[in-house]
Structures are given as C-alpha cells and as structure tokens.
Amino acid sequence: MEQPVRPIPADPEPGDADVGTSFVELYQSGFAPMVRLAVTLVGSEPAAEDLVHDAFVRVHAHWRRVEHPYAYLRTAVVNACRSAARRSARERAALSGQIVDVITLKADEMFDALATLPYRQRAALVLQYYEGLSHAEIADVLGCREGTVASLTHRGLAHLRRVIDR
C-alpha cells in the first residue's frame, strides 16, 4: 500500500528538497522560490510562472535519471528563461522598437540595468548574488567552466557600474 507524501517545509533552502523527494513534494516546495528566481531573470511574474511550469514538465520527463532534483530544476528554470529571453529578443527585433523596453521604466535602476545585460551575464549575477551559488555551482547550471563564470560576473558588474555611474 502506498504511503501519503510526508509534510515538507513550504519554502526550502536550495538543496533541501533533494534525494528521496517525490515530484509533487518538489513542486509544492520548489515552485515559489523558482518563480522568484525566474522573475529576476525575465522580469515578468506571469511569464515566470509559465516558464517554471515548463521547467517542472521537463524535470518530470527525466525524473528517474535525476539525482539532485532541486539542482536539476534550477538548471531547467535558468534554461527556460534563456529560451524565453531569446524569443523576446527576436520579437523586439521584429517589432523594431515599437514596444517600450523595461530599461525605460526606471523603477529600479539597478534591476533595470541588469535587464540590459546579455542573458548569461545576467544569469551568472543572479545565481551569485540572489541564489548565493559558488562559481563552481554556477558553472554547473550554465554548462560552462568556472573561469567563464568569473569572466561573466566581472563583465556583468562592470556593465552595471557603467550604467549606474552614468
């Protein structure tokens, strides 16, 4: 006879929900933090929720082979946001500036400046300064070497400084 799922914290620290977690447990505990992460990467909350659901579908498809579900989920979210950023860039190019870019809103100069960065630089900064990941962990998420992460964050911070000091 199957056992009901065990209760889990509503909002765990990254890595808490891991080996032994059921898919629904991961969904219940990981949805909110992953949406917040996605919001830092794409800006829009509805888009972030949709992308996180897409990431969960991807995790579900590979569940049996996933050793660390939370880390896999985070990588899936970052990848989904990258695809969305690419689509968004193509759409902006197609519209030839007919839509208002987020950088003109000036609600939060730092966040707006972050939104102007190339995606990998933005993701590296978010993973370091929001998620608190090490360069080695960021390298795993982005699928690159640690040296590349150091370069991405250095260039990203330099760009932010130029925008802020302008």
Place this chain on the structure above:
Amino acid sequence: MNDSELESGLARSLERRVERVSPRPNMEQLLSKLERRASRQRRLLLGGLAGALALAGVVGYVAGQSDAPTESGAVVVNEGVPGAQPAGPAIEPENADAATAAITQAFHDAFDGGTPDEVRRAAVQGGPMLETLRQETLASAEERGFTPEELAGISVEVLGTTFVDRTHAVVHFTLSIPDHGPVLVDQVAYGVFDSGRWQVSLRTACDLLSLSGLGRECPPRTP
C-alpha cells in the same frame, strides 16, 4: 561606488524585486501541461508507428520484387524509428498495475449510478463534504429531464491512467447515461492517493458535480 557597494546594491535590488512575489503552486496548471506533453508523446508514437508501418510495407514490397527470398515474413515495425518509444509514466507507484486498478475502481465507485452512498463517499477525496452538492446536482439533472432511472444507470469508463508521481495520476474517462449515450467523452480528471487509498480527486469531483451550473464554490483547488 566601490565593488562591495555595487555587489550589495545588486543583491538588495534583486531581493526588492521579488519581495512581493508570492506565487502559489497551481497543480492543475502543472497537470494540464504534463497532460499536453503526454498527448504530444502519444501523437509522436502514433506517427512513428505509422511511418514504420509504411516503411515496412515499402520494404516488404521491394523484398517481394527481389529474386532473393527472405527468411521470414515477420516485420519488426519499431526498429530504428526515432521517437517511437512511448514516453511512459516518468514516475509511478511501486505496484502500478494495482494502483491503476484501484483508480479505475474509485472512478466507478464515484460515478457509476448504482453505487451505495457510503462506497461513493469513500471513493472521492473529501467525499462527505460534497454530498450536498451531489444531491443538488442530481435534482438539477432531473429538472432538466433526466429520469431517476437514467441517473441511476450512469456509468463511467476509464480510458487510461498516467501517473504523475506515486500519489497523483491523470485519468481519461467517458461518462454515459442510458438512452443518451456518452455525455462526457474522453475527459481529463485526476486520481489522488489520500487517506490510505486511491480516490477521485476533490477538484475532479467538484468540477463534474458543478457541470450543471449550480455555481457553488468548490473547496480549494487541490487534485
């Protein structure tokens, strides 16, 4: 602005951006996306099989035209067909067959017309609290011309079950009424392992019972 100020400013900005973001898991939206993916996989499988059968026909025709007789008439239809493997349930209970049977039984207990009330309530997640809504739905159905005999003859057919994880499953079913035939065809619903047994999910039962437009608030959305 020095490096430290820049870094702490960035961290504060990110925290500020999400401090009011408090999304709630929407299991139905997730299940809907999982179901759409499963449907795509099924179409891919059918397409792959159709392609393989067509290819096998061509190969068989060519082989039949050649001078060299083949050793066997058997044709392996799925060999070398990309994507022809069914996705299958990514996660399922240890005894999936028993769970599938239990889910099917729960749907029969919940929706077949002749089920005793106690059995019906036990087959539905939160069943006792839906009893009033069920009685009102039946009364509404009678007002719209269905006879008590017809309603007592309602039958459900479970068409397929796909597990989402050890305790949740997507269920396709068709509901029929005597003399009216299938009234709900290939509907998507959810089964849930709760209170030590597989049950029809609260949301599924609530949605079906509300189809008559009674418009009552259902309990919180949880499959």
